Amino acid sequence: MKVEVECARCLLHRGVFEITEATNDSSLQFEIASALLGLLAKEFKPTAVPAYVGTERDRLIKRMTDNADPYAEIKRRSNRKALEFLPFARELVLNESSPELRFRKACLCSIVGNVMEFDIPGHTFRCEDIGGLVQRAEDDLAIDEVAEIFDAVKKARRILYLTDNAGEIALDKLLVGELKTVGAQVIVAVKGGPVINDATMEDAKYVGMEKIADDVITTGTDAVGLMPEQCSREFLNVYGSVDLVLAKGMGYVETLTELDLAFPHALLLRTKCQPVANFLEIERGKNVAKLML
């Protein structure tokens, strides 16, 4: 997926937020903002992929601030908060009567993880609201290929699960558990280094993902989404060995749609921005469970 003109705003908006999170030194902030504007001037063209530009933006900010992880505290808060929701979400999944219904509920919980901003201080949602959140996730499911994804899961022997954000990764545990119940081997991959608020190995460990998944690996890179040329050989070996991918979030829409996919990839996400919504031909603020074959 390529950028739309309005992506420029968002790329800079997030960048300025990150700069002010990463350093309090005002003159350094200006220096980085100017460098970031220069990077965008060079990279922002109709052939650009938003996740690629976002990755370069984050690398520039991390390098210039000497702050390897501007979102560290935000990610910790998100994990803590999401873990409070987990038992309530698990209850919802386990209350379903069939593997198929449990799988559907776990997909919706995993999407709720993508919808929620766990790091907002004074979050207005209480854990008891999870039922309503899942119901709303269902109501907002503009592309509903959960049944097709379930069929693909049943056929798969080995599945790679690509996570998105910290916080969200706690709720992903339920879906990873359901994938295993259906019978597949499940490898979960987090990012190889900090980039925006994406989950890394630290987050996977914090939420106890290794107790559910058969293996937890990293992409070997701090890139948003999947950029095979930047991934580690170890990751690519795993990627080449599975027969199904489940991928969370917009970064994977942006990047997987740039690749020639050799086997099925399922996308689970919320369309948080207009360009991704346009690309998927649905409204902004809707949910997606889509199987790309």
Add this chain to the structure above:
Amino acid sequence: MKVEVECARCLLHRGVFEITEATNDSSLQFEIASALLGLLAKEFKPTAVPAYVGTERDRLIKRMTDNADPYAEIKRRSNRKALEFLPFARELVLNESSPELRFRKACLCSIVGNVMEFDIPGHTFRCEDIGGLVQRAEDDLAIDEVAEIFDAVKKARRILYLTDNAGEIALDKLLVGELKTVGAQVIVAVKGGPVINDATMEDAKYVGMEKIADDVITTGTDAVGLMPEQCSREFLNVYGSVDLVLAKGMGYVETLTELDLAFPHALLLRTKCQPVANFLEIERGKNVAKLML
């Protein structure tokens, strides 16, 4: 007033909006966005004045799109809508019992003009709501030097009134009328060419400003705020001949505070952004009637 780091976001945000208003040609949109990012990379530094950078941004967009007035339709809509409010606002002013109270009410109506976004389609405010809007403008008046401004008006023989946006300029007529009632000669100045949604001579004529003011002139330039080095000799002659300036909106805060002022200048505005609010040491979303001596 200098930029804060977060001004980068707003400068680009408005720019992208203007680009998409000014042309539908997608490849041209990208070309301009990239050029704008390059301009910002060069000009965005701690010594920059937001209005100066905004002026250069708008000139670049107008030049590259060959569209001299991207806000033309928005300005027309705003004028039409604001004129509907005018008789209701006039009633409020005329109902006051003394020149001082009428002046205060006219200042508040003029600030309401700066607060309202007249161009939003399906605007939720009805003309009958004007009383409530003026009351809220009063409640939000975080810097209230209306009395000091009134004293300065009483002493002035010749006043220059610097307008801000189209739409808003319709409500400015009430304040110009009150200034004249107190006894001064009043010259109103609009911008010399289109820039954002600032009022130009076309807007002044549309709302009938020449029937109230002693003269309506332009700054002789399409710059945001006041940049004397870019103004026409005619404007500077008038500026040099008055003993009080009333200036509307944030663009004049940004630019007048960069000048050595030789006589009193009064500011009437809403703090629509955080950097201007910080500069005035009040909250964002508050109103200001401030006399700079």
